[in-house]
Amino acid sequence: MSDKRQNVLLGLTFRELTDFAEESGQPSYRGRQLFEAVYGQRVESVEQISTLPQELRHRFKQRGLSVGVPTIQKKFVSSDGTIRYLIGFSDGQSVETVWMPEGDDGEAGDGSEAGNEVEKARAWDRATICVSSQVGCAVDCQFCLTALLGVKRNLTAGEIVGQVCAVLNDQHVSPPQDRVNIVFMGMGEPFLNYDNFIKAVGLLAEGVGIAESRMTVSTAGIVPRIYDLGAEPVRPKLAISLNAPNDELRSRLMPINRKWNLEKLVAAARDFPLRNRERLTFEYVLMDGVNDSPQNARELSELIRGIRGKVNLIALNPGPGIAFQTPAENRVFEFQKTLTAAGVPAFIRRPRGRDIYAACGQLKRTVEFPAS
Numbered sequence: 021m022s023d024k025r026q027n028v029l030l031g032l033t034f035r036e037l038t039d040f041a042e043e044s045g046q047p048s049y050r051g052r053q054l055f056e057a058v059y060g061q062r063v064e065s066v067e068q069i070s071t072l073p074q075e076l077r078h079r080f081k082q083r084g085l086s087v088g089v090p091t092i093q094k095k096f097v098s099s100d101g102t103i104r105y106l107i108g109f110s111d112g113q114s115v116e117t118v119w120m121p122e123g124d125d126g127e128a129g130d131g132s133e134a135g136n137e138v139e140k141a142r143a144w145d146r147a148t149i150c151v152s153s154q155v156g157c158a159v160d161c162q163f164c165l166t167a168l169l170g171v172k173r174n175l176t177a178g179e180i181v182g183q184v185c186a187v188l189n190d191q192h193v194s195p196p197q198d199r200v201n202i203v204f205m206g207m208g209e210p211f212l213n214y215d216n217f218i219k220a221v222g223l224l225a226e227g228v229g230i231a232e233s234r235m236t237v238s239t240a241g242i243v244p245r246i247y248d249l250g251a252e253p254v255r256p257k258l259a260i261s262l263n264a265p266n267d268e269l270r271s272r273l274m275p276i277n278r279k280w281n282l283e284k285l286v287a288a289a290r291d292f293p294l295r296n297r298e299r300l301t302f303e304y305v306l307m308d309g310v311n312d313s314p315q316n317a318r319e320l321s322e323l324i325r326g327i328r329g330k331v332n333l334i335a336l337n338p339g340p341g342i343a344f345q346t347p348a349e350n351r352v353f354e355f356q357k358t359l360t361a362a363g364v365p366a367f368i369r370r371p372r373g374r375d376i377y378a379a380c381g382q383l384k385r386t387v388e389f390p391a392s
């Protein structure tokens with residue numbers, strides 16, 4: 021049985037596209053043309069590849085070749101401008117991808133700023149796309165909705181890049197002219213799908229035009245892959261979901277901690293080869309009465325002392341089936357102050373798209389998995 025995905029261009033590297041061109045009896049420069057059409061122009065069909073002769077496009081189409089951009093099945097628009105996309109793949113599986121525009125004031129703009137009428141067609145000056153790496157997730161974090169799904173399968177590199185292409189096309193946006201950041205913080209654990217994730221990074225950087233410095237990957241703490249990432253020639257910045265300052269608490273919230281405990285995780289963070297001016301990010305989801313005390317903050321500051329990093333504090337985004345509560349705002353501020361006083365830079369992450377279930381830990385396919 022032939023795998024449908026073999027007839028898809030998205031996900032192939034420049035090298036692979038060149039080989040494909042040659043195997044099709046074409047000159048090797050057709051590989052460059054395909055690469056530029058698929059990732060640079062982001063065509064959605066083979067017919068749109070205008071650099072290829074008509075006859076060749078026709079022949080490619082006849083043999084069932086497609087670009088493989090996934091389908092936008094649903095769009096949920098938040099009052100803050102965030103959009104949650106439900107994106108479907110050829111086998112019927114789907115994931116969520118989030119578009120977060122930001123204006124000068126850090127909010128999604130409303131287009132009412134004074135200025136040139138033509139120029140201000142766009143109400144934001146940069147945007148972040150949060151992409152998924154797996155259908156569901158196998159890391160059983162007790163406070164995250166995606167965990168409730170379990171993992172269905174890994175995404176291919178083409179499906180990871182394809183989410184970005186689908187959203188950029190829908191938004192009529194093109195990097196590098198438009199400032200777009202990518203965060204690998206959607207559904208799934210990117211480091212449990214490492215090869216496809218890192219291949220997608222390369223294609224986004226080289227093909228789509230999004231600089232590696234504009235990408236961040238977040239991990240629940242798959243320690244060996246943190247070392248692997250550090251050795252990559254092209255790589256995103258690293259964020260580590262810490263969420264607790266000691267093993268007892270962390271193992272309760274994130275069972276993965278029993279496999280790689282804080283000693284191992286923090287050692288990997290200390291060993292991580294940071295580039296010039298780069299900082300590590302530690303994410304810390306604050307849960308009311310669980311991990312949000314000043315004592316927890318002090319313990320956290322001790323744990324990561326000496327690492328060139330910062331802490332992003334996220335007040336828990338609630339959800340059905342989640343047994344934890346969001347702390348009061350003053351608790352969050354106090355936690356931040358305690359960290360800052362201990363010399364650890366700490367920032368409170370503003371939730372985006374909470375009203376449409378697009379915020380951190382809220383991604384859970386609205387459509388249930390088809391019976392398999």
Ligand code: SAH
Pocket residue numbers: 159161163164165204205206207208209210238239240260261263303304305334335336337338339342380381382
């Ligand atoms: N699996 C990776 C990538 C997902 S990133 C990881 O765990 O890092 C998703 C981020 O949202 C993580 O930092 C996670 O700790 C956080 N998160 C999960 N559930 C949340 C919730 N209910 N409220 C706020 N943040 C949450």
